[in-house]
Amino acid sequence: MTYTLAMNEPTILKIDPQQDIASQLRKVGITPTQQRVQIAEILFSRPRHMSADQVLAMVNRDGPIASKATIYNTLGLFARKGLVREVIVDPSKVFYDSNTAVHHHFFNEDTGELTDIPSHELLLTRLPELPPGTEAAGIEVIFRLRSQDAAS
Amino acid sequence: MTYTLAMNEPTILKIDPQQDIASQLRKVGITPTQQRVQIAEILFSRPRHMSADQVLAMVNRDGPIASKATIYNTLGLFARKGLVREVIVDPSKVFYDSNTAVHHHFFNEDTGELTDIPSHELLLTRLPELPPGTEAAGIEVIFRLRSQDAAS
DNA sequence: CTGCTTGCAAAGGCTTTGCAGAACA
DNA sequence: TGTTCTGCAAAGCCTTTGCAAGCAG
Numbered sequence: 239m240t241y242t243l244a245m246n247e248p249t250i251l252k253i254d255p256q257q258d259i260a261s262q263l264r265k266v267g268i269t270p271t272q273q274r275v276q277i278a279e280i281l282f283s284r285p286r287h288m289s290a291d292q293v294l295a296m297v298n299r300d301g302p303i304a305s306k307a308t309i310y311n312t313l314g315l316f317a318r319k320g321l322v323r324e325v326i327v328d329p330s331k332v333f334y335d336s337n338t339a340v341h342h343h344f345f346n347e348d349t350g351e352l353t354d355i356p357s358h359e360l361l362l363t364r365l366p367e368l369p370p371g372t373e374a375a376g377i378e379v380i381f382r383l384r385s386q387d388a389a390s
Numbered sequence: 391m392t393y394t395l396a397m398n399e400p401t402i403l404k405i406d407p408q409q410d411i412a413s414q415l416r417k418v419g420i421t422p423t424q425q426r427v428q429i430a431e432i433l434f435s436r437p438r439h440m441s442a443d444q445v446l447a448m449v450n451r452d453g454p455i456a457s458k459a460t461i462y463n464t465l466g467l468f469a470r471k472g473l474v475r476e477v478i479v480d481p482s483k484v485f486y487d488s489n490t491a492v493h494h495h496f497f498n499e500d501t502g503e504l505t506d507i508p509s510h511e512l513l514l515t516r517l518p519e520l521p522p523g524t525e526a527a528g529i530e531v532i533f534r535l536r537s538q539d540a541a542s
Numbered sequence: 543c544t545g546c547t548t549g550c551a552a553a554g555g556c557t558t559t560g561c562a563g564a565a566c567a
Numbered sequence: 568t569g570t571t572c573t574g575c576a577a578a579g580c581c582t583t584t585g586c587a588a589g590c591a592g
Contacts, residue, residue: 269591271547290581305549310582329476329484329557331581344520347527359518362531366511368496372535375499379514379531383524421566423572442556457574462557481582483556 251320252338253282266319273297273304277312281322285337287352293334325352327380342379349385403472404490405434418471425449425456429464433474437489439504445486477504479532494531501537 253262259278260270268274280296281288288296294309304312313334316322325333327345333352335343342355360379368374405414411430412422420426432448433440440448446461456464465486468474477485479497485504494507512531520526 269546271590273548307550307583308548311547314583324481326478326481329478329481332481344518344524346521346524353521355518359516360514361516362512363515364511364513366496366507366533368533368535369498369505371538372496372498373538374533375536376534377531378534379529381518381520381526382528382530383520384527386523386525421571423565425573459558459575460573463572466558 253278253321253336255279255282255284266321268315268319273308274312274315276303277309278316278321281316281334281336285335285354287325287333287335287343289331289333291331323376325378327352327382342381344381344383346383346385348383355379355381405430405473405488407431407434407436418473420467420471425460426464426467428455429461430468430473433468433486433488437487437506439477439485439487439495441483441485443483475528477530479504479534494533496533496535498535498537500535507531507533 251266253259259275259282263270263274263278276297277293280286280293290306290309290313293313294304294306297303297309313322317324317334320338321336323335323338325335325343327333327343328350335352337354339357341357342360344353344355345351346353362377362379403418405411411427411434415422415426415430428449429445432438432445442458442461442465445465446456446458449455449461465474469476469486472490473488475487475490477487477495479485479495480502487504489506491509493509494512496505496507497503498505514529514531
């Protein structure tokens with residue numbers, strides 16, 4: 239049962255919003271363009287779950303900074319580099335999670351809201367054997383929720 | 391920790407491919423049209439994970455039976471009635487799982503293949519407290535896999 | 543300079559929708 | 568016969584792509 243560790247270890251890359259963003263991006267092999275730095279500032283100001291659209295809106299809140307294509311390029315790049323995690327819970331769009339620590343999610347299907355499950359509140363025991371010829375790339379646990387008062 | 395039970399119990403609706411499909415559909419409040427019966431026959435011939443596209447292809451293998459619109463209508467209907475479970479693991483398409491028993495999945499990102507995790511091979515202990523005002527609608531555990539030889 | 547990035551618009555893929563004709567009860 | 572369902576094509580959404588202009592080092 240060591241593959242969970244082997245799997246998560248290399249992903250723990252973290253951007254500290256207090257430090258210089260540009261040099262942190264360089265450190266992980268990303269050329270720090272103006273757009274990338276601004277996107278990183280938003281994503282890593284605190285742990286967030288954002289769709290590409292939300293990032294686009296927030297980046298350009300005070301004037302045009304980055305185009306839609308650049309948002310997608312950058313989010314994809316950050317994901318490949320392990321700075322954000324893609325969370326697939328909604329068939330209509332991908333969420334990008336700037337919290338790279340091991341944790342899981344609640345997804346409220348009524349509100350579309352994605353929230354963290356504190357990792358100590360969930361325990362996975364007895365992990366399954368992986369199919370032959372495969373290696374673990376990630377574990378996701380999603381609790382789908384409904385708002386109690388919602389008229390389904 | 392009783393909400394897991396409360397959550398899964400109502401979903402255990404099962405179509406037996408050996409019995410008359412039409413009357414089983416009626417029993418859950420679905421008018422058994424020719425198209426729906428044929429789609430059900432494919433889905434419930436055995437536990438399956440299929441995309442809408444795959445269902446479309448298989449239904450029409452021996453001549454035109456159902457259109458794309460009807461496939462989507464029917465799969466959505468079956469999902470609402472609890473006959474199939476929607477599995478969201480691939481941002482590009484939804485999978486429909488005709489196995490309604492409680493279980494979890496491996497998803498091979500290289501091959502796009504979705505397979506079951508025998509439920510006894512995975513144990514969730516210490517379930518999280520749900521956010522106030524919400525109720526559980528489902529739990530999903532997804533192990534993302536890579537093929538070991540794949541050139542990422 | 544030289545290559546990597548950006549941005550625009552167009553294209554793509556999956557899913558939904560509108561509406562006329564057909565099937566079900 | 569009234570209601571529900573089907574099918575076609577068009578529309579919608581999110582995401583990707585092509586390519587010329589711009590920026591980083």
